[in-house]
Amino acid sequence: MSDSRTILIADDDRAIRTVLSQALGRSGYQVRATSSASTLWRWVEDGEGDLVITDVVMPDENGLDLVPRIKRIRPDMRVVVMSAQSTFMTALKAAQRGAFEYLPKPFDLKELLAVVERALAAPQAPAPAEEEEPEERLPLVGRSPAMQEIYRTVARLTTTDLTVMITGESGTGKELVARALHDYGRRRGGPFVAINMAAIPRELIESELFGHERGAFTGALNRGIGRFEQAAGGTLFLDEIGDMPPEAQTRLLRVLQEGEFTTVGGRNPIKANVRIVAATHRDLRQSIRQGLFREDLFYRLNVVPIRLPPLRERMEDIPLLARHFLERARASGLPLKQLSLEAVERLKGHAWPGNARELENLMRRLAALYPQETIDAEAVGAELSEAEPPAEAGMRGPETLEQAVERHLKAFVAAHKDGLPVRDLYDRVLAEVERPLLRLVLGATRGNQIKAAAMLGLNRNTLRKKIRELDLPVVRGLG
CATH class of the missing domain: 1.10.10.60 (Homeodomain-like)
Structure with missing residues (x-):
């Protein structure tokens, strides 16, 4: 394409500046590149450029701090943030401060060029309102490509009330994602209410969700408030939605369609002021084919799907996750431990049927049971073998x-x-x-x-x- 618009680049890595300048130049853009945030800010103040691409860590200033300043004086200026830190908080801060897109390093040049094209073609959006910075804690951990995409998706969704469907095997962190959507979203001032469909008797699910009137059924001596009312103004997390019985599915569909519900035994409609986040480890499309789940309800819930990968698909995240879980163990009062390089390799050789939850449990056992400060591969292997003796393999849950x-x-x-x-x-x-x-x-x-x-x-x-x-x-x- 041919384009006379100018891209401003700020990165203290000369090689990255060169690669970006050449790639954008070949695509027809004018390019100005600098290694300092101060020079970038001077260009923006002078009215130069149509798009900014900035790194986060630079010698004189954090690139994230520039984003709201740029948006205040140039509301139409799109800012693309890139970072080698590659954490959920980086993606979240970029989104909350008004960045058009966040790209973790290393990035694909074709993807970056596509982002530039989208940014320059996008209609002008209002500058984000000033709001309190999120705490520097990590609800989600990992730097694998799969997790980076989840960070970006969750960061975008924190500015909306869209219904989200989270899928993934047991132990992959579905509730962590649901809580991140709430804790960093527009409804974080309201309650986060979770209900597990698989843990409640089928005949009580409707009462648990929607509440009941006195005398609605045997034993209903007083009016009961359901989870929809408890979560008013906040988020309702429907865990294991695939286990919801058909009659409750019908009532939930009506709520999603009409935005209101009635209690069991009640007549007066109550407005449903909640954001719905659902999760399941089941294949709901298969459940639909088997007649176990309503197709129309599936499409109402699956507005934004998020698939959490099993740990075996992101083995490169194991060292980071292990350190994170050891730090959490220390915070709960257990001794601080670290892993030898051989121990980390032993972890990477395990299949992890229990996913991240299994890894966290292992780290807590190692911290509690072993006196040495550095845990070796032998200790890791012994605990993995002890946790999964062949005679007790069935105890890990139903075989898929x-x-x-x-x-x-x-x-x-x-x-x-x-x-x-x-x-x-x-x-x-x-x-x-x-x-x-x-x-x-x-x-x-x-x-x-x-x-x-x-x-x-x-x-x-x-x-x-x-x-x-x-x-x-x-x-x-x-x-």
């Missing part, structure tokens, strides 16, 4: 389908010491999974192929074809 299939395939490989059979291996594995699955579903539906096809998400003709191919008996039951 993926884990069961992997365990079966490992046994299959071990049984073929002379090498795997190479012919039709893919089809053989699929057939082994399909056969028991179809048998179970046909049994659950008493041989009703219409119901079985709907449960499986298959066309009836496809199901019939698979029954023939796999030579499955179909016995129709009574009732």
Whole structure:
């Protein structure tokens, strides 16, 4: 493209200034680059430039401190902040001070050029209101690319009341993200109320959520206030939303559509003044196909989806997380410990089925049980082995389908010491999974192929074809 607009760059790293200047110059922009915040500020005061790209840490001033000053005198000036610090607080402060975008270093040049193009094309936004700075604490920890994207998303969402759906395995920190959205958002002055759908009896969920009137059901001796009323003006965190029973799903959908609700046994509508953040470890799309979750409710909740990666997908964050958890252990009264390099490598070799929660528990055990100041790999290995003896593997929670299939395939490989059979291996594995699955579903539906096809998400003709191919008996039951 050809563009006569000018980009102002401030970074104390000569190599970064050179790379950015060359890349932006090739894209047709005029570029001025400096190593100091004071020079950048003088250019902005003089009315130069159409866009600022600034580093955070510079010799004479923090780049983040420049952002609100720039926005006060040049409200139309977009500022892109880049930083090697790469923490949630950096992303949050950049967003709260009015930066157009935050880019963690190292960044992709194509991404930066796309951000520049978006910034110059974006309509003018009002300057952010002055507000109290967030405390320097880290609700979210990690510098992996996956976590950087989450930081940026959460930072943007703190200025909105949009409904958020957080997905991820158990122990990945879904409630931490929900609390960050509340603690640093517009509703932080209100209450944060959490309710776990899996922990409440099905017959009590509606009363817990919406409250009840006296005499609404047996044992309702007084009026009960529900979580929606308790969270008024704040955030309602609906944890394990995939476990919500159908009747409660219907009432929740009505609240999201109409913005009001009635108590159980009540008639007068009550305005729902809450921000909804939902979370689940389940695949809700699969639950929809199985008829267990309403599709219309899913789309009402899934306005902004956030997927938290399991720890095995961000192993580079383990050293930072381990130090963070050891510091938290010290803050709670346990001795301060550190890990040897070999101990850190041992941590990286673990599969972490319990994710960050499992790592935190391990750090607390190490801090409590070992007298030495530096924890070695032998101690880490001993605790990992002690925590997961083979005889107690089932105690880690229900085995997922993926884990069961992997365990079966490992046994299959071990049984073929002379090498795997190479012919039709893919089809053989699929057939082994399909056969028991179809048998179970046909049994659950008493041989009703219409119901079985709907449960499986298959066309009836496809199901019939698979029954023939796999030579499955179909016995129709009574009732």
